[in-house]
Amino acid sequence: MFWWNVDGLARALRAGAFSEQEKARYFAALIVLVLILVTLYRLMPVIPCTTKERLVLDICAGVFYSLISLWGILNLNQVNKAGDNRDYIERVILLSLPISLRLISYLLIFAIPIGVIRAFLPLSSIWGTQLTQAQTPYLSVSFSSCYASWFGLIVTFILLIFFFVWLKKKIIYVSQAPDGIKLAYISFDLFTQD
Numbered sequence: 001m002f003w004w005n006v007d008g009l010a011r012a013l014r015a016g017a018f019s020e021q022e023k024a025r026y027f028a029a030l031i032v033l034v035l036i037l038v039t040l041y042r043l044m045p046v047i048p049c050t051t052k053e054r055l056v057l058d059i060c061a062g063v064f065y066s067l068i069s070l071w072g073i074l075n076l077n078q079v080n081k082a083g084d085n086r087d088y089i090e091r092v093i094l095l096s097l098p099i100s101l102r103l104i105s106y107l108l109i110f111a112i113p114i115g116v117i118r119a120f121l122p123l124s125s126i127w128g129t130q131l132t133q134a135q136t137p138y139l140s141v142s143f144s145s146c147y148a149s150w151f152g153l154i155v156t157f158i159l160l161i162f163f164f165v166w167l168k169k170k171i172i173y174v175s176q177a178p179d180g181i182k183l184a185y186i187s188f189d190l191f192t193q194d
Contacts, residue, residue: 001022001025001026001029002098003097003098003101004098004101004102005098006095006098006099006102006166006170009094009095009098009170010095010170010173010174013087013090013091013094013095013174014173014174014176018090018094023090023093023094026093026094026097027093029097030093030096030097030100033097033100033101037104057150057153060153061153061156064153064157065156065157065160068157068160068161068164069160071164072160072161072163072164072167072168075164075168076088076092076164076167076168076171079168079171079172079175079177080171080175080177082175082177082178083171083172083174083175083176083177083178084175084176085175086175091170091171091174091175092167092171095167095170095171095174096163096167099163099166099167099170100163103159103162103163103166107155107159
């Protein structure tokens, strides 16, 4: 299995060198990765925001993630159609695993130092409030306390865009689509019958 080598996986996909059993392994590994990430997200400490601020943040996150995912899926489908128009789902699943692992590792390179810095700075420096370590951060916090959540939303949004752009480049190679396909071109014919 290609855990890290996205280019090697793309070459093997283009050559048709995968059995159904190998494809199933990639799918299983991708599902496990998603489950691990969801579990880790659920275990993250809650950023001190009021209920209303948290609701706004959650709605924005849902809308942004849904829109960029829909844009990416439709765009990848168009790229695949412009090429050989074969094995779209397989290509997306197989290529998603090493791309996701690499993006997660790049994110950790930045997240670990930020976490260490946060561990040693007082809360007032981080959240922009006058709270001390001894106070409960969930009482009487201002909107500035949600800056970290908004920053996380923006970083995740950017990573999602990188994910789909990287995946698009590899699907262009695998499907032998013309290189000049515009990234923003989207057609909703994915939802119509052929």
